[in-house]
Amino acid sequence: xxxxxxxxxxxxxxxxxxxxxxxxxxxxxxxxxxxxxxxxxxxxxxxxxxxxxxxxxxxxxxxxxxxxxxxxxxxxxxxxxxxxxxxxxxxxxxxxxxxxxxxxxxxxxxxxxxxxxxxxxxxxxxxxxxxxxxxxxxxxxxxxxxxxxxxxxxxxxxxxxxxxxxxxxxxxxxxxxxxxxxxxxxxxxxxxxxxxxxxxxxxxxxxxxxxxxxxxxxxxxxxxx
Amino acid sequence: xxxxxxxxxxxxxxxxxxxxxxxxxxxxxxxxxxxxxxxxxxxxxxxxxxxxxxxxxxxxxxxxxxxxxxxxxxxxxxxxxxxxxxxxxxxxxxxxxxxxxxxxxxxxxxxxxxxxxxxxxxxxxxxxxxxxxxxxxxxxxxxxxxxxxxxxxxxxxxxxxxxxxxxxxxxxxxxxxxxxxxxxxxxxxxxxxxxx
Numbered sequence: 001x002x003x004x005x006x007x008x009x010x011x012x013x014x015x016x017x018x019x020x021x022x023x024x025x026x027x028x029x030x031x032x033x034x035x036x037x038x039x040x041x042x043x044x045x046x047x048x049x050x051x052x053x054x055x056x057x058x059x060x061x062x063x064x065x066x067x068x069x070x071x072x073x074x075x076x077x078x079x080x081x082x083x084x085x086x087x088x089x090x091x092x093x094x095x096x097x098x099x100x101x102x103x104x105x106x107x108x109x110x111x112x113x114x115x116x117x118x119x120x121x122x123x124x125x126x127x128x129x130x131x132x133x134x135x136x137x138x139x140x141x142x143x144x145x146x147x148x149x150x151x152x153x154x155x156x157x158x159x160x161x162x163x164x165x166x167x168x169x170x171x172x173x174x175x176x177x178x179x180x181x182x183x184x185x186x187x188x189x190x191x192x193x194x195x196x197x198x199x200x201x202x203x204x205x206x207x208x209x210x211x212x213x214x215x216x217x218x219x220x221x222x223x224x225x
Numbered sequence: 226x227x228x229x230x231x232x233x234x235x236x237x238x239x240x241x242x243x244x245x246x247x248x249x250x251x252x253x254x255x256x257x258x259x260x261x262x263x264x265x266x267x268x269x270x271x272x273x274x275x276x277x278x279x280x281x282x283x284x285x286x287x288x289x290x291x292x293x294x295x296x297x298x299x300x301x302x303x304x305x306x307x308x309x310x311x312x313x314x315x316x317x318x319x320x321x322x323x324x325x326x327x328x329x330x331x332x333x334x335x336x337x338x339x340x341x342x343x344x345x346x347x348x349x350x351x352x353x354x355x356x357x358x359x360x361x362x363x364x365x366x367x368x369x370x371x372x373x374x375x376x377x378x379x380x381x382x383x384x385x386x387x388x389x390x391x392x393x394x395x396x397x398x399x400x401x402x403x404x405x406x407x408x409x410x411x412x413x414x415x416x417x418x419x420x421x
Contacts, residue, residue, distance in 0.1 A: 089364045128349070142305070
């Protein structure tokens with residue numbers, strides 16, 4: 001659907017030298033959906049994908065422009081309209097998921113970003129980082145003004161890192177394997193069990209603790225479903 | 226018993242399970258803060274006595290009061306923070322302008338927090354690529370149908386749709402129209418989506 005005349009945005013290279021290959025519109029949307037599902041089902045905030053977001057926004061603009069030029073009343077127009085709305089929904093939902101997690105875990109998210117090494121990938125886009133900092137400042141100012149400053153001197157501050165819960169990395173997630181993995185170490189669930197290894201076959205689906213497969217989500221070897 | 230007022234605050238929120246925001250319980254908070262002040266002052270006196278006169282039998286009481294102080298701090302903070310989460314949800318549900326009934330339940334500092342939150346969110350959304358950014362508080366549900374049933378809430382005159390037909394939007398009339406054409410009018414309050 002995204003390949004035909006209305007989406008003749010052509011190749012999307014040119015802006016980003018960091019993208020090794022040129023994505024067709026269909027591949028772009030497919031990547032967006034993968035990122036969306038991963039973010040939705042992961043208990044923690046995943047790596048930031050602002051290049052993807054930018055490309056999708058550009059794609060949407062192209063599609064809207066093309067839609068203006070189509071003959072009115074053409075059935076294709078309504079179907080393409082629907083597609084634009086669907087893509088916009090997926091993109092909005094993806095960004096909402098991220099924002100919700102940033103707000104929910106704000107002290108930990110900021111701490112992680114602060115202690116990140118130079119070359120490591122960023123978890124927050126610059127705009128998300130600004131948003132998170134403002135959220136922290138806003139909340140601290142509020143708590144101080146309403147209650148903390150009226151409390152005894154030794155109780156006038158709160159350690160946000162301790163007060164706000166961390167994401168639960170031990171929650172279970174469903175996943176589908178995209179690249180075969182060998183020797184994944186699985187922790188025992190009960191006292192009688194011992195830790196064991198599993199091989200994850202390509203195409204197979206599993207229910208596991210997020211913590212066990214977190215690096216595989218980041219690398220794209222598994223897809224959360 | 227100490228900390229009872231603080232726990233009452235928690236219970237009050239716990240009762241409202243659907244995310245409703247009860248009125249800001251200023252009275253109760255003030256009482257908890259007064260209790261904290263009293264406990265702290267008693268502790269100061271006892272700590273001095275314990276130090277200068279070696280009355281170590283005061284130490285368990287001092288520790289106990291300190292625990293109460295911590296518990297009070299934790300309860301108040303939990304109460305205030307939970308309210309913030311409910312207020313945050315209001316932005317996503319009602320938009321940037323809150324109904325006056327809800328505003329009455331918020332204290333001045335909560336309103337200030339809400340305004341700052343709105344601003345932060347707006348700045349973030351504007352930055353999302355393109356000229357106007359992306360309003361992610363819209364498109365909350367996946368689009369299901371091309372056409373929707375709408376009822377007209379006010380007279381809006383003639384309305385042309387893509388294939389050239391002209392619809393007369395008279396108050397209380399119902400129409401079956403393309404969804405994307407109606408979104409703007411629904412947001413403005415001219416049309417109402419009829420869900421059967």
